[in-house]
Amino acid sequence: MADGPDIARVAHLIADPARARMLTALMAGHALTAGELAAEAGVTPQTASGHIAKMVAGGMLVGAKQGRHRYLRLSGPDVADLLESLMELVDRRGPARTRPGPAEPAMRTARICYDHLAGSAGVALHDTLIARGLLDAGLVVTGPGEAAFTDLGIDLAALNRARRPTCRACLDWSERRDHLAGGLGAALFTAFEDRGWIVRRPGSRAVAIAAPERMSPWLGI
Amino acid sequence: MADGPDIARVAHLIADPARARMLTALMAGHALTAGELAAEAGVTPQTASGHIAKMVAGGMLVGAKQGRHRYLRLSGPDVADLLESLMELVDRRGPARTRPGPAEPAMRTARICYDHLAGSAGVALHDTLIARGLLDAGLVVTGPGEAAFTDLGIDLAALNRARRPTCRACLDWSERRDHLAGGLGAALFTAFEDRGWIVRRPGSRAVAIAAPERMSPWLGI
DNA sequence: GCGATGCTTCGGCGCGGACCGAACCGTCGT
DNA sequence: ACGACGGTTCGGTCCGCGCCGAAGCATCGC
Numbered sequence: 001m002a003d004g005p006d007i008a009r010v011a012h013l014i015a016d017p018a019r020a021r022m023l024t025a026l027m028a029g030h031a032l033t034a035g036e037l038a039a040e041a042g043v044t045p046q047t048a049s050g051h052i053a054k055m056v057a058g059g060m061l062v063g064a065k066q067g068r069h070r071y072l073r074l075s076g077p078d079v080a081d082l083l084e085s086l087m088e089l090v091d092r093r094g095p096a097r098t099r100p101g102p103a104e105p106a107m108r109t110a111r112i113c114y115d116h117l118a119g120s121a122g123v124a125l126h127d128t129l130i131a132r133g134l135l136d137a138g139l140v141v142t143g144p145g146e147a148a149f150t151d152l153g154i155d156l157a158a159l160n161r162a163r164r165p166t167c168r169a170c171l172d173w174s175e176r177r178d179h180l181a182g183g184l185g186a187a188l189f190t191a192f193e194d195r196g197w198i199v200r201r202p203g204s205r206a207v208a209i210a211a212p213e214r215m216s217p218w219l220g221i
Numbered sequence: 222m223a224d225g226p227d228i229a230r231v232a233h234l235i236a237d238p239a240r241a242r243m244l245t246a247l248m249a250g251h252a253l254t255a256g257e258l259a260a261e262a263g264v265t266p267q268t269a270s271g272h273i274a275k276m277v278a279g280g281m282l283v284g285a286k287q288g289r290h291r292y293l294r295l296s297g298p299d300v301a302d303l304l305e306s307l308m309e310l311v312d313r314r315g316p317a318r319t320r321p322g323p324a325e326p327a328m329r330t331a332r333i334c335y336d337h338l339a340g341s342a343g344v345a346l347h348d349t350l351i352a353r354g355l356l357d358a359g360l361v362v363t364g365p366g367e368a369a370f371t372d373l374g375i376d377l378a379a380l381n382r383a384r385r386p387t388c389r390a391c392l393d394w395s396e397r398r399d400h401l402a403g404g405l406g407a408a409l410f411t412a413f414e415d416r417g418w419i420v421r422r423p424g425s426r427a428v429a430i431a432a433p434e435r436m437s438p439w440l441g442i
Numbered sequence: 443g444c445g446a447t448g449c450t451t452c453g454g455c456g457c458g459g460a461c462c463g464a465a466c467c468g469t470c471g472t
Numbered sequence: 473a474c475g476a477c478g479g480t481t482c483g484g485t486c487c488g489c490g491c492c493g494a495a496g497c498a499t500c501g502c
Contacts, residue, residue, distance in 0.1 A: 016459090016460075018460080018461095043460090043461075043462090044461075044462060044463090046461085046462070046463085046464095047460070047461055047462070050459095050460080050461090051460090067469065067470070068468065068469040068470065069469095
């Protein structure tokens with residue numbers, strides 16, 4: 001038999017507080033060095049090194065050596081999805097969970113979820129795309145949508161060829177409503193970021209709207 | 222700070238092999254007694270009792286006392302979703318994973334994933350619903366779909382009012398293609414089961430097609 | 443009432459693993 | 473060449489927790 005324990009092995013990798021802190025830090029989508037991960041987790045570099053080795057062996061992290069640094073990132077969107085589901089479940093059922101509330105208002109308005117926009121801005125983007133008819137109710141790209149996304153420099157054909165679904169709804173952690181994930185979600189995020197319309201706050205998953213007048217047609221505000 | 226360790230707490234519940242076996246057993250959608258879970262996990266009743274207490278406290282399981290038995294089930298579809306994501310990730314990246322192969326052929330053709338149909342039959346259902354135009358490509362119920370589902374005694378309005386998404390694509394574990402989850406996926410499964418067209422194999426997640434001639438319009442075979 | 447059955451609590455054993463200090467290896471700067 | 477710095481490996485300590493045997497409560501059947 002033994003059909004089970006593999007999922008336990010993966011869960012075990014997330015089950016340690018230090019490793020969990022590293023993984024949530026990597027949810028910001030940036031690669032981090034081993035030392036930064038150690039600081040993020042609040043452990044010494046030796047300890048962090050052991051944790052990292054385990055997560056790489058388990059296929060959750062991939063590392064790239066660059067000079068004397070070693071940059072690490074989540075191995076793919078599926079890992080990020082798993083972590084997001086976990087956060088969602090914790091948020092809904094967590095017993096003594098400290099409500100995010102206004103504690104981190106920046107995280108409520110706009111945050112990055114691995115590689116796409118989340119928070120209330122993410123929900124606004126999702127709703128506006130549908131309201132403007134760029135996506136239909138089932139998150140399928142429409143004719144006008146095709147034109148608008150191509151105009152942003154997004155290669156829809158390439159997205160459709162990829163294994164990753166182009167459009168995926170992702171239930172938002174703070175807003176408890178859908179926002180847009182998937183390949184298109186990621187492509188839109190990088191398009192906005194490349195143009196400087198939104199910028200990441202360093203050392204956090206929060207995102208700032210740098211050019212509200214340019215973003216307004218996309219967020220409906 | 223301390224933003225992390227909550228997800229570690231939940232992951233820790235899945236990280237133990239015995240608990241993981243219990244959870245996968247409950248993925249069949251049936252409530253099981255504490256003793257059955259102990260047998261499924263391969264541990265003594267006392268040990269199982271401790272595990273169960275932890276998982277109930279953690280909000281993953283809910284229990285209902287009935288006479289001298291205690292029936293336990295997953296606390297909701299979100300827990301099942303989390304477990305399914307975990308299995309998917311394990312399957313894709315798992316190192317020494319024993320391929321399911323023809324070992325359990327019944328599990329390949331039709332199996333239940335918490336409360337809806339999966340396996341190749343689940344994929345066939347998904348594809349046929351779209352091919353017959355009951356769902357569009359974005360998994361939105363069409364006019365003909367509304368009629369057909371209502372004909373099966375499914376209350377679409379109620380599904381749409383529910384918090385749970387009506388249609389959700391779930392990447393299949395064995396087929397690696399989408400099948401239909403969400404409220405409609407669950408409703409279709411119970412409709413087919415109530416009519417006796419499909420039956421669950423006792424003690425397994427496998428499902429048998431009892432009335433192929435009735436299921437054929439739904440599976441396209 | 444009685445014993446049988448299902449489940450839980452308690453106590454104690456033993457393994458796994460998280461952690462750090464110290465030492466070691468590579469790479470970058472000067 | 474040398475030292476500084478990032479990262480890893482090695483040993484040893486210690487706590488957590490998974491496990492079971494035995495005993496304690498409930499509920500069912502007779």
